[in-house]
Amino acid sequence: MNPERPKRKLRVATTSLAGCFGCHMSFLDIDERLIELLEHIEFDASPLTDIKTPGQCDLGLIEGGLCNAENVHVLLNMRQKCRILVAMGACAINGGLPAQRNHLDIRDCLQTVYLTGVGLNRGFIPNDPELPLPLDQVHPLHDVVKIDYFLPGCPPPADAIWQFLTDLIAGRTPQLGHGLIHYD
Amino acid sequence: MTFTLDGHDIPFEPGQTVVQAALAAGHYIPHLCYHPEFQPHGSCKVCTCTVNGRTATSCTTPASEGLEVASETPEIQEIRRDLVQFLFTEGNHFCPSCEQSGDCMLQAVGYELGVVTGHYNPLFPNRPVDASHPDVLLDTNRCILCELCVRASAQIDGKSIFALSGRGITKHLIVNAESGRLGDTQLATTDKALDVCPVGAILRKRTGFRVPIGRRTYDARPISQVTVEPAK
Numbered sequence: 001m002n003p004e005r006p007k008r009k010l011r012v013a014t015t016s017l018a019g020c021f022g023c024h025m026s027f028l029d030i031d032e033r034l035i036e037l038l039e040h041i042e043f044d045a046s047p048l049t050d051i052k053t054p055g056q057c058d059l060g061l062i063e064g065g066l067c068n069a070e071n072v073h074v075l076l077n078m079r080q081k082c083r084i085l086v087a088m089g090a091c092a093i094n095g096g097l098p099a100q101r102n103h104l105d106i107r108d109c110l111q112t113v114y115l116t117g118v119g120l121n122r123g124f125i126p127n128d129p130e131l132p133l134p135l136d137q138v139h140p141l142h143d144v145v146k147i148d149y150f151l152p153g154c155p156p157p158a159d160a161i162w163q164f165l166t167d168l169i170a171g172r173t174p175q176l177g178h179g180l181i182h183y184d
Numbered sequence: 185m186t187f188t189l190d191g192h193d194i195p196f197e198p199g200q201t202v203v204q205a206a207l208a209a210g211h212y213i214p215h216l217c218y219h220p221e222f223q224p225h226g227s228c229k230v231c232t233c234t235v236n237g238r239t240a241t242s243c244t245t246p247a248s249e250g251l252e253v254a255s256e257t258p259e260i261q262e263i264r265r266d267l268v269q270f271l272f273t274e275g276n277h278f279c280p281s282c283e284q285s286g287d288c289m290l291q292a293v294g295y296e297l298g299v300v301t302g303h304y305n306p307l308f309p310n311r312p313v314d315a316s317h318p319d320v321l322l323d324t325n326r327c328i329l330c331e332l333c334v335r336a337s338a339q340i341d342g343k344s345i346f347a348l349s350g351r352g353i354t355k356h357l358i359v360n361a362e363s364g365r366l367g368d369t370q371l372a373t374t375d376k377a378l379d380v381c382p383v384g385a386i387l388r389k390r391t392g393f394r395v396p397i398g399r400r401t402y403d404a405r406p407i408s409q410v411t412v413e414p415a416k
Binding site: 087090093094095096097099100102103137140142143147149150151152154176178181182183184 | 300301310
């Protein structure tokens, strides 16, 4: 190993599935530390770069759970392309707020929202073939693929995201102490 | 008279359990169904320790001279993490929308043990919410079956409003009224049963989210410190 050799930057992809983009907002909330971070990483597919499909990446950060077929497709592709996959935030970890529909029948949900709800006139359940089909229940990511790390919080605090990423970049197992592990 | 806990000498009085003596001596052992004002229950198993080489719930183990108790070993902590993960995945625990968040013992024990995921596939059970009482909300999605409300209502309030019914995974909290609804019981806002729920299953109405984030019970200090030095 030549210690002089410049370190290759880690390629990082991020995506939001059934989430609210709050985790991405919290990520941006590391503020000027983003500049320091960019000395160690470069973004691949991400809402921040507007690149839609990931190439080979070292790290994938995924916000949101799985509520439809497209979410599953994106997740499987991310798992294929990313060496390390991270479930970021409450929804990715346990389904979060969207999973609170899980005890309801999906057909009843759609009928109430689009057909029988108060104030609806001549509504119909959207059926455009481009719309991804909803799943009967919302699932956390680890229900479908292997997840390497979990970063809890709704959203995870910026300091937790920073701690997590700097640990990972330094080759350490990320350790979040009291105040950085949050489920809310 | 003393026993050892992770190598520390712990003094005890006759009749004390391992958890009682440990907490009195300022040593935290994680627990959920144990409450200092009630008879030990031994059901949540989170206080499991190795006692003279065998695993036992430390809330039901009488302290005795020369016991060797190991609590913070990697093996025991892993058992506790598993138990907490079972509880999270068996119920519906959505902390961001729960009024008890920040004051919840299940959540705080999760933080203490470094639990960052439910790990197991969540069951997403279909459990009822009972809002029939004018002042109290019962959300059984969050119930961890510790029986503290059952014990408090029977032993202190003298009303026996709560009970557990069913076996194994179907075990659930029931309300002692013909209708099964909290609004048809004699539950009063002064009842001890309202103050012992370690999670957000039994809540006073119109008090949620009054304490801002940052000032809640376990925001500033972890449960291991809050439990042994509550007034700090």
